[in-house]
Amino acid sequence: MGxxxxxxTGQEQDSSKxxxxxxxxxxxxxxxxxxxxRQLTSMRTALFLLxxxxxxxxxxxxxxxxxxNPATVDQYIEDHPVAGPWLDRLQFFDVYSSVWFSAxxxxxxxxxxxxxxPRAAQxxxxxxxxxxxxxxxxxxxxxxxxxxxxxxAGMTPSSAIEDAAALLKKRGYRVQVRDRDTARPSVGAERxxxxxxxxxLFHFALIGVLISFAVSGMFGYRGQKILVxxxxxxxxxxxxxxxxxGTNFVTEWMDPFSIRLDDFSVTFERQSKSNYGQPLDFxxxxxxxxxxxxxxxxxxxxxxxxxxxxxxxxxxxxxxxAPVVTVRDGQGNVALSEPVVAQxxxxxxxxxxxxxxxxxxxxxxxxxxxxxxxAVTGPDGQTVASDPDPLNPQLLLxxxxxxxxxxxxxxxxxxxxxxxxxxxxxxxKLDTGGIVLQANETYQLPEGKGSITFEGLKRYIxxxxxxxxxxxxxxxxxxxxxxxxxxxxxxxxxxxxxxxGAHEDGRTMVEYGxxxxxxxxxxxxxGKALRSLFDKKWLTTxxxxxx
Amino acid sequence: xxxxxxxxxxxxxxxxxxxxxxLIAFGAFGWDMAASNRKLAAVNRRAGxxxxxxxxxxxxxxxxxxTADMAxxxxxxxxxxxxxxxxxxLTGPGDRVARVSGGGGNASDSVADESLLYTAERRTAARIGxxxxxxxxxxxxxxxxxxxxxxxxxxxxxMYEFAxxxxxxxxxxxxxxxxxxxxxxxxxxxxxxxxxMLMAAxxxxxxxxxxxxxxLQSYWLIIHVSVAVIASALFTLTFxxxxxxxxxxxxxxxxxxxxxxxxxxxxxxPAALSLENLAYRIxxxxxxxxxxxxxxxxxxxxxxxxxxxxxxxxxVWTFVIWVVFAGYxxxxxxxxxxxxxxxxxxxxxxxxxxxxxxxxxxxxxxxHSYSGL
Ligand code: HEM
Numbered sequence: 001m002g003x004x005x006x007x008x009t010g011q012e013q014d015s016s017k018x019x020x021x022x023x024x025x026x027x028x029x030x031x032x033x034x035x036x037x038r039q040l041t042s043m044r045t046a047l048f049l050l051x052x053x054x055x056x057x058x059x060x061x062x063x064x065x066x067x068x069n070p071a072t073v074d075q076y077i078e079d080h081p082v083a084g085p086w087l088d089r090l091q092f093f094d095v096y097s098s099v100w101f102s103a104x105x106x107x108x109x110x111x112x113x114x115x116x117x118p119r120a121a122q123x124x125x126x127x128x129x130x131x132x133x134x135x136x137x138x139x140x141x142x143x144x145x146x147x148x149x150x151x152x153a154g155m156t157p158s159s160a161i162e163d164a165a166a167l168l169k170k171r172g173y174r175v176q177v178r179d180r181d182t183a184r185p186s187v188g189a190e191r192x193x194x195x196x197x198x199x200x201l202f203h204f205a206l207i208g209v210l211i212s213f214a215v216s217g218m219f220g221y222r223g224q225k226i227l228v229x230x231x232x233x234x235x236x237x238x239x240x241x242x243x244x245x246g247t248n249f250v251t252e253w254m255d256p257f258s259i260r261l262d263d264f265s266v267t268f269e270r271q272s273k274s275n276y277g278q279p280l281d282f283x284x285x286x287x288x289x290x291x292x293x294x295x296x297x298x299x300x301x302x303x304x305x306x307x308x309x310x311x312x313x314x315x316x317x318x319x320x321x322a323p324v325v326t327v328r329d330g331q332g333n334v335a336l337s338e339p340v341v342a343q344x345x346x347x348x349x350x351x352x353x354x355x356x357x358x359x360x361x362x363x364x365x366x367x368x369x370x371x372x373x374x375a376v377t378g379p380d381g382q383t384v385a386s387d388p389d390p391l392n393p394q395l396l397l398x399x400x401x402x403x404x405x406x407x408x409x410x411x412x413x414x415x416x417x418x419x420x421x422x423x424x425x426x427x428x429k430l431d432t433g434g435i436v437l438q439a440n441e442t443y444q445l446p447e448g449k450g451s452i453t454f455e456g457l458k459r460y461i462x463x464x465x466x467x468x469x470x471x472x473x474x475x476x477x478x479x480x481x482x483x484x485x486x487x488x489x490x491x492x493x494x495x496x497x498x499x500x501g502a503h504e505d506g507r508t509m510v511e512y513g514x515x516x517x518x519x520x521x522x523x524x525x526x527g528k529a530l531r532s533l534f535d536k537k538w539l540t541t542x543x544x545x546x547x
Numbered sequence: 548x549x550x551x552x553x554x555x556x557x558x559x560x561x562x563x564x565x566x567x568x569x570l571i572a573f574g575a576f577g578w579d580m581a582a583s584n585r586k587l588a589a590v591n592r593r594a595g596x597x598x599x600x601x602x603x604x605x606x607x608x609x610x611x612x613x614t615a616d617m618a619x620x621x622x623x624x625x626x627x628x629x630x631x632x633x634x635x636x637l638t639g640p641g642d643r644v645a646r647v648s649g650g651g652g653n654a655s656d657s658v659a660d661e662s663l664l665y666t667a668e669r670r671t672a673a674r675i676g677x678x679x680x681x682x683x684x685x686x687x688x689x690x691x692x693x694x695x696x697x698x699x700x701x702x703x704x705x706m707y708e709f710a711x712x713x714x715x716x717x718x719x720x721x722x723x724x725x726x727x728x729x730x731x732x733x734x735x736x737x738x739x740x741x742x743x744m745l746m747a748a749x750x751x752x753x754x755x756x757x758x759x760x761x762x763l764q765s766y767w768l769i770i771h772v773s774v775a776v777i778a779s780a781l782f783t784l785t786f787x788x789x790x791x792x793x794x795x796x797x798x799x800x801x802x803x804x805x806x807x808x809x810x811x812x813x814x815x816x817p818a819a820l821s822l823e824n825l826a827y828r829i830x831x832x833x834x835x836x837x838x839x840x841x842x843x844x845x846x847x848x849x850x851x852x853x854x855x856x857x858x859x860x861x862x863v864w865t866f867v868i869w870v871v872f873a874g875y876x877x878x879x880x881x882x883x884x885x886x887x888x889x890x891x892x893x894x895x896x897x898x899x900x901x902x903x904x905x906x907x908x909x910x911x912x913x914x915h916s917y918s919g920l
Binding site: 065 | 756852860907
């Protein structure tokens, strides 16, 4: 870097060398900064950073990402004992918040600011300046034409130029007439300043989108909740199954609304043979309140149609079955009687279920297995699911007794059962066999440990609750970006010059030339349009064709 | 929600017929290319006799008329003024003609019109190609429409439908542009791609007509996907043009170096610079549409999943494509990056689109994985 600085500024001092002179190195430092800044804000760097950003985004689609599924990441690291930890160290599992990804987009945006601010200043000046002086040889311009106004029209070169200026003005050009009363009056005109305005608007709007992203990440929150029919959700921290706050989120901002799931109905495809059983409609009927003492309201929550509470939205993102089970312990007391959420695994709603009864005496009881809404016997004698509707619901369970370890204060996952330290009572490989429960059946556990009853079935919904104050900004700025882009790409910035002179035979000769700034494939069309306007106005003849 | 399965089967039949018809069109365009070798050689000889040796090919003939039209009369009519005003610049465009016919120093042997307009030359095979393409498009349209009617919704709810509707739009956009510009040189390329898309759809991912899963039941499906399909169709055209541009650039370099350029059929194809300019214009439109696709997708994601951007696999690739084409637009404004490098960026962008459609939909899991496969 020091060398380059020397080259550019022509200084004798190499700034990379330590020096006892105080002033020169500081100049070198400033020079270096200026050099780096100039490099960073160059078009070439912008292009390079853009392409780098594209490349850097790709790993996020190839490797599992922590923010989305942390469990998959852990599994991946376990499966790849050598590469995994390295990938982790290099932040390949958190690509979009990694140091390198952030560095690229921050540099890009610094470059953007450094690029557009001077350009904006320059353009502001350009918009106030006069159209540039008329070139000597209009014929050198990419679009050129000449015409003759017949002598009978009584036009002088000056009046022709006045006419031309008026015409151009009407077409949106900014015009300036020069050399008005000389033999060669001319008009200079320019239009399309909005092209550059659009370009600047587009780039500034991108900064706005980035800021909106940051606002979303700082002040928003996002959480999940599973709600069984009849259940109620109140929007406060303890009600959530999982909760991800923004970095600067304040709990007091949470809207105190509540939702009760009254009924959830599902429609599956029944007519078409080829798509039989495909879901067609999920509809949740809910009763909502915007505050604890507010009027309850009946509302409908559907996929693609969230509920809104001020700036907080509730989305229907999942559903499944919650079999209602009653577990009695060895002493005959009810240890558990409630709907237990089963996790859907496939399109036929085969679901895994874990039932924990820590209140059972003398030993705690637990069950793990499957819930199948329509159980049929498959070709190999196995029970398989054949339909997502509950036509023949079955619970297939293994049972355990022993300390579930729930009292130790360590958070445990309700959807998994750690069987270490537990003693198995039922299982397909044991003599006791697995538990198979049809609706309303009860199974007596071996060794007098208790019983389990499949009492009924409820449906549940999974909802996402999000509060995202950045989304409005993102929408506004990205709309502005599209507007700016349209202006930038499709407005032509053009200059037109027209010059007139008197021919000795009394005709007034007019010539014009057009020049585009930047890409403008419609310049030719504009040349033609102007020509026909002039022809109409002056009834001109073509000096090329006449006689 | 009634599905008309009988109509759905007719749709599949139409789709097959359309593919067969495209195959004939493909053959005709191929014939046009192959035949051009002989024909152009003959034209060349004739032109050589007329014009001396300064200009290769019949384009010199048209350049010759331009010269005659523009310069000569002016020189003849304006001398009085020119004599008086030589300093003021009311001279005729004499200096300009030299530049025009010089072609900016571009050594191209292309016989195509620079602004890609139709010339007087008769190309029977190409005409048949266009007519048969129009016929195939009609059958194809019937197939897609009957699919949509059979399902009672827009025909782009799964991969089979994306591919078949996408192919329809590619063919339609091609025919539409053909009414204004002579892009028949793209025929083999574009119809070849349409055929690949149709075959991939009908053989690789056949899907019977069905209703939409709830996640797709949104008017955003109509907006977001239709715009994405149109943008992709435009990118398909520019991809083909960029590939041809690269080939043409090599041939022009060979010509400039006095070597035989090879691939004589490429003389049907416009000069590299013309290809680049038209591709840029189409890419500009497609980029705006893609930007809109990205935005509409974000709005839909906000409505369906509660976040407008979540770096889902599909979102990542849509973003990558957007950035690559933003890079392309920048490249066109960066010295040293126009021409060949810009063409490579355009090709890269298109390969990302293919990847996004073919690989991301099938191999990756994400929220968008309801591709219907
Ligand atoms: C966030 C990243 C960026 C994106 C997505 C982006 C996108 C675009 C797009 C789509 C265009 C085309 C509009 C047109 O042709 O007028 C454009 C043009 C332009 N961009 Fe960017 N840009 C970015 C960053 C930058 C940076 C960092 C610079 C400055 C170094 C820059 C300078 C320019 C300039 C000067 C043009 C106008 C090109 C012309 O005159 O044709 N951009 N940009």
